[in-house]
Amino acid sequence: MSINGLFQTSRRSLRVLEGAIQTAGQNIANAGTPGYSRQRVALRADSVVAYGVHSGVRPGTFTGAGVSVQGYERLRDGLLDRAARDAHSDLGAADQEVRTGSALEGVFAVGTQGSLTESVAAFWDSWTDAANAPTDRSARGVVLDRADALAGVFRRHDEGLTRLADETRGALADGVDGFNAITERLAGLNEQIANARAAGAPDLGAEDERDQAVTELASLAPLGVAAETDGTYTITVQGMTVVQGAETTTVEHVGPPAEPDDAVRFAGTDVAFRPGAEGGGALGGWLRTLGQAVPETRAGLDALAAQITTDVNTAHAAGYGRDDVTGRDFFEPTGTTAATFARSAALTDPDHVALAGGAGDRGDASVALALADLRPGVERDAAAIAGGAGRRLQGASARADAASALTGHYEGLAAGVSGVSLDEEMTHLIEYQQAYAASARVLTTARDMFDTLLAL
Known part of the structure; x- marks a missing residue:
């Protein structure tokens, strides 16, 4: 040299x-x-x-x-990044289901006065008290009051479910807007990064910002991320490309009143995002609340209201009131949903409550005793509905704890590298x-x- x-x-x-x-x-x-x-x-x-x-x-x-x-x-470690994104997606779903599950459990407020289970028990207790004092007119009045209270609980629970659905639908719409905003930001960063690399001076700060945005997006939906030779990311959701270079495909929320069910679709296609049984990011959590948790709980409430209406009306119509009139419905026969469940408008007086199996028998309480046989089944069904909300919350909480632990684990490993x-x-x-x-x-x-x- x-x-x-x-x-x-x-x-x-x-x-x-x-x-x-x-x-x-x-x-x-x-x-x-x-x-x-x-x-x-x-x-x-x-x-x-x-x-x-x-x-x-x-x-x-x-x-x-x-x-x-x-x-x-x-x-960076691509394997750890991918595992962390998956964990963030699961955590995003579980966190939202914990929030909505807590609200759903709050609708039923199990164990508190005025809850579904307590109101069902109080209604049947009033029949027992009336059976023990068939000649006491005030006991029959308590039956009517407890019936009104029970109907009010059904309607309040139905309103609570509607309110939860509306709030979740609003959160889903905001989440869709947030998803589209992040994909737009990612497309802009892709272009900035590609231009910098083409000029021979990689913009590493923009690449860090892009990875953070990808993590934010992963909390909303599960992602597939492929690094291209020009430095850009191609991002897919369930096989649909949402970011490629500087181009994006948006998603849109459709639902009531335009559509009967809530869904998230990829714009310009008939392809809908599939939330799956669990996971799926926050979008999946919201869609499961709207598509499963709320409708299934409401269906249980409606079925219980219809069951009580049918069974109590059958027994009551066969009995006689203190005025010796028979054939009266106790609940409105059209009130077969939680929203329409109500005491019959024909029962305007405590004497209309039928306890006796025959006319003129003031001391008979055979109808009340027949109604007592319905109590175990109704209480069991009411407890199952309220318990279902609690089980959903427990499941979501367990998934959130597991996803949080995994997220922390992978972030710790990634910190050792990055x-x-x-x-x-x-x-x-x-x-x-x-x-x-x-x-x-x-x-x-x-x-x-x-x-x-x-x-x-």
């Missing part, structure tokens, strides 16, 4: 070490920045042949030409400082050699 070669080698070394020191400084400055990925300088040993200085190299000639920067890169260790960066700085001083010494030596040569 010539003395000029020593100058060139030292010059390249100093420039590379300057870049390495700047990279370490960047890492230290962003040690506490959320989403920041540790950066590294990729180095390459150069030779004079690589620079085309010689068309041929004489035997024994030293061909080393120092070092150059091959590129700047972020330290996070900044101040001790490690300080060690690198010391190494770079010593290497910089040594390279400067080589440059000084080359200068002294050159001065000696000129002095000959």
